[in-house]
Amino acid sequence: MIIGVPKEIKNNENRVALTPAGAKELKKQGHTVYVQATAGNGSGFTDEEYKAAGAEILPDIASVYKIAEMIMKVKEPIESEYSLIKENQLLFTYFHFASYEPLTMAMIKNKSVCLAYETVEKADRSLPLLVPMSEVAGRMAVQKGANYLEKPLGGRGILLGGVPGVLPAKVVILGGGVVGTQAAWMAAGMGADVTILDLSLPRLRYLSDVMPANVRTMMSNEYNIRTLIKDADLVIGAVLxxxxxxxxxxxxxxxxxMKKGSVLVDVAVDQGGCIETCKPTTHENPTFVIDDVVHYCVANMPGAVPYTSTLALTNATLPYAIQLANKGWQKACKENNELKLGLNVVKGDVVYKGVAEAFNLPYESVDKYLA
Incomplete structure (x- = not known):
């Protein structure tokens, strides 16, 4: 298979979808890998390293899309890329379709095959390609929240962990999944007073067992959320x-x-956000203020730490990419239900119920293409 790796062009996105090590593995399997010039620079990987691994370097993004059968990316295509995507071309990347209708409609129109990292799902309901970035984002949410609690950046002027004789900040985390768990560990390690909410009692029992003493658990409902945010200094949205x-x-x-100068960090913003007032921001302009509450809603938080993020992501995606390349997307998805669940839009049809329901679009069973 011919695999193309374009340079990410979303604002301040420095990750890359394939490392030189990944390119070498695909090459060993007999595939051809084309990488856009400087695509890996932001993550610390040079064109020379890709060449040494057996990849070929192309000068621009159009050349990559033109030649590739499978495009590997990190973030969803943006508007300038829509016209470059070919009919039947396989795109393997994060899409988050349900949060952005124009992207969905564009992929329906170009009749490409869209396999989304975020909906590849194991039998135990875990999301193996979302987990690495959720781990990064959960930890970063606390770092960023602590930063924006500083007075010069619009916050209350409170130190997350406090000091002897001064109480620590109160952190409320909505959601006890991967993001919420990582955020809780990070906030607890910094000495904050942490409360984590979730709908699942078994999950709350688990978190209660494994978390340190400065982390409490509570059932998630509107009454409890309203009560907790009155005293919260930092609220992290981690719902998926x-x-x-x-x-x-x-x-x-x-x-x-909420307190004046408190901070909201919505990690779920790339799925529409679990905080009504949040809208996607960028690393260039990461925050805005509504009702004296600082909102941090960067949609690609892990892009700020691209070296760590790229290695974490590609460790997870490469085995799936090899299956797709070796077998073709139809056979790979037929034989591996995890990949099958990653299919969102196929040749003009929406084949993932959550996306169809988000925009009242017709839903087509993916089995139509895997028979």
Whole structure:
């Protein structure tokens, strides 16, 4: 198979979808790998390293899309890329379709095959290609939240862990999945007073067992959320419904009861956000203020630490990429249900229910293409 790796062009996105080590593995399997010039620079990988691994370097993004049968990316294509995508071309990347209708409609129109990292799912319901970036984002959420609690950046002027004789900050985490768990560990390690909410009692029992003493658990419901955010210094939104839009757990009216200079970090913003007032921001302009509450809503948080993020992501994606390249997407998805669940849009049809429901679009069973 001919595999293309374009340079990411989303604002401040420095990750790359394939490392030189990954290129070498694909080459060993008999595949051809084309990498756009300087695609790996932001993550610390040079064109020379890709060449040494057996990849070929192409000068621009159009050349990569033109020649490749499978495109490997990190973030969803942006508008300038839509016209470059060919009919029947396989795109293997994060899409988060349910949060952005124009992207969905563009991929339907170009009749490409869209296999989304975020909906590849194991039998135990875990999301192996979302986990690495969720781990990064959960830890970063606390780093960023602590930073924006500083007075010069608009925050209350409170140190997350406090000092002897001064109480630490109160951190509320909505969601006890991978993001929430990593955020809780990070906040607890910095000495904060942490409360984590989730809908699952078994999950809360697990978290109660493994978390340090400064982390408490609570059932997630509107009453508890409203009560907790009144005293919260930092609130982290870490809710995920695979392939679907995140529910709004904090609504606009709730901001009025929050402390002036408190901080909201919505990690779910690339799935529409679990905080109603959040809208996607960039690393260039990461925050805005509503009702004296600082909102941090960067949609590609792991892009700020591209070396760590690229290695973590490609460790997870490469085995799946090899299956797709070796067998072709239809055979690979027929034989591996995890990959099958990653298919979102195929040749003009929406084949993932969460995406169809988000925009009231017709839903087609993916089995139509795997028979």
């Amino acid at each position: 419904i695979p392939g679907a839009k995140a529910p709004h757990l904090i609504t606009r009216d709730m901001l009025k009861v």
